[in-house]
Amino acid sequence: MSLPGRLRSAAGHSLIGPLAMVGAVTCFGLSFSVIKWPGTSGSVIAWWRLAASTVIWWSVLAVLRLRGRPLPSRATWVAVAPAALSFGLNISLMFVSVTRTSVAHSQFIVALAPLVLAPLGLVMFGEHPARGSLRWGALSFLGLVVVLWFGSDDGVATAAGDVLAVGGMLGFVGYLAFTKRARARGVGTLDFVAILMPVAMVTATPVAVVTSDSLWPASGETWVAIALLAVLTGMVGHALLVYAQRSVPIVTVGVIQVSQPAQATFWAWVFLGESIVLAQVPGMVLVMAGLVLVVVTGQRVEARAVTDR
Numbered sequence: 494m495s496l497p498g499r500l501r502s503a504a505g506h507s508l509i510g511p512l513a514m515v516g517a518v519t520c521f522g523l524s525f526s527v528i529k530w531p532g533t534s535g536s537v538i539a540w541w542r543l544a545a546s547t548v549i550w551w552s553v554l555a556v557l558r559l560r561g562r563p564l565p566s567r568a569t570w571v572a573v574a575p576a577a578l579s580f581g582l583n584i585s586l587m588f589v590s591v592t593r594t595s596v597a598h599s600q601f602i603v604a605l606a607p608l609v610l611a612p613l614g615l616v617m618f619g620e621h622p623a624r625g626s627l628r629w630g631a632l633s634f635l636g637l638v639v640v641l642w643f644g645s646d647d648g649v650a651t652a653a654g655d656v657l658a659v660g661g662m663l664g665f666v667g668y669l670a671f672t673k674r675a676r677a678r679g680v681g682t683l684d685f686v687a688i689l690m691p692v693a694m695v696t697a698t699p700v701a702v703v704t705s706d707s708l709w710p711a712s713g714e715t716w717v718a719i720a721l722l723a724v725l726t727g728m729v730g731h732a733l734l735v736y737a738q739r740s741v742p743i744v745t746v747g748v749i750q751v752s753q754p755a756q757a758t759f760w761a762w763v764f765l766g767e768s769i770v771l772a773q774v775p776g777m778v779l780v781m782a783g784l785v786l787v788v789v790t791g792q793r794v795e796a797r798a799v800t801d802r
Contacts (some may be wrong), residue, residue: 513734517731522756525760535591535592540698542722543694549724573688577689577693581692581697584664586700587665594654613666629790636775639779643770686728689731752784755776
């Protein structure tokens with residue numbers, strides 16, 4: 494293949510991963526509106542979302558098994574288990590924290606994940622992210638501060654809720670790191686998400702039992718929300734995230750994740766009628782501009798790397 498052809502191929506490949514990550518973050522940003530809509534305990538919604546996603550993914554595997562595709566091996570289960578257990582803590586603690594502290598506090602704490610992911614990516618995977626990407630990621634972080642600083646917390650922020658959000662953020666960091674390791678060992682996207690959902694229930698169940706009066710959803714709106722989340726995040730969002738993990742450095746994943754709070758604020762305004770202060774708009778613009786520049790910078794670095802080979 495000629496050099497221009499190789500460059501086009503490398504650029505296209507490097508762009509697909511970040512775009513998949515952007516799509517995943519968009520799904521997760523939308524999910525906060527779905528979680529808040531029925532007014533049910535977040536841990537109950539998290540538990541049933543995992544259960545519904547488990548049924549969906551294993552139905553897919555069952556159909557493929559009839560067509561000759563083997564089920565995930567024992568080694569695959571072992572490789573995915575640490576990520577799944579971390580994810581169970583992440584989703585259950587974060588869903589609960591949203592109901593016990595302000596969305597602003599919860600989202601700001603989640604946005605601190607890149608500060609943990611950067612050294613973790615270096616230690617676990619030897620990743621040295623492009624400085625340009627981190628610079629534009631800082632622009633997104635600045636925009637995030639503006640969005641959250643001018644947003645109202647409606648007096649619902651609590652220390653206990655903030656601690657839950659910290660636990661959820663650490664669960665998310667573990668989920669990303671262990672997902673990256675499992676993908677590096679050759680675990681496919683379908684096998685990964687199919688194992689992820691049921692194993693995550695091992696850690697999500699105790700949280701749901703402790704933080705709620707009953708695991709049974711009390712309203713039709715809650716069942717609709719569970720179904721929407723099962724598709725939006727349980728299928729589409731996590732499939733895109735797992736796909737992106739194969740080619741996107743873990744710290745870049747965290748940087749792109751910074752856009753989630755601004756997106757969550759925007760979608761809450763669209764679907765729930767929550768107010769957006771005019772002063773927040775420049776911050777949202779900074780977040781999205783930084784996100785675009787992170788993707789573009791990473792693409793150019795990949796293309797230069799191919800040129801130098």
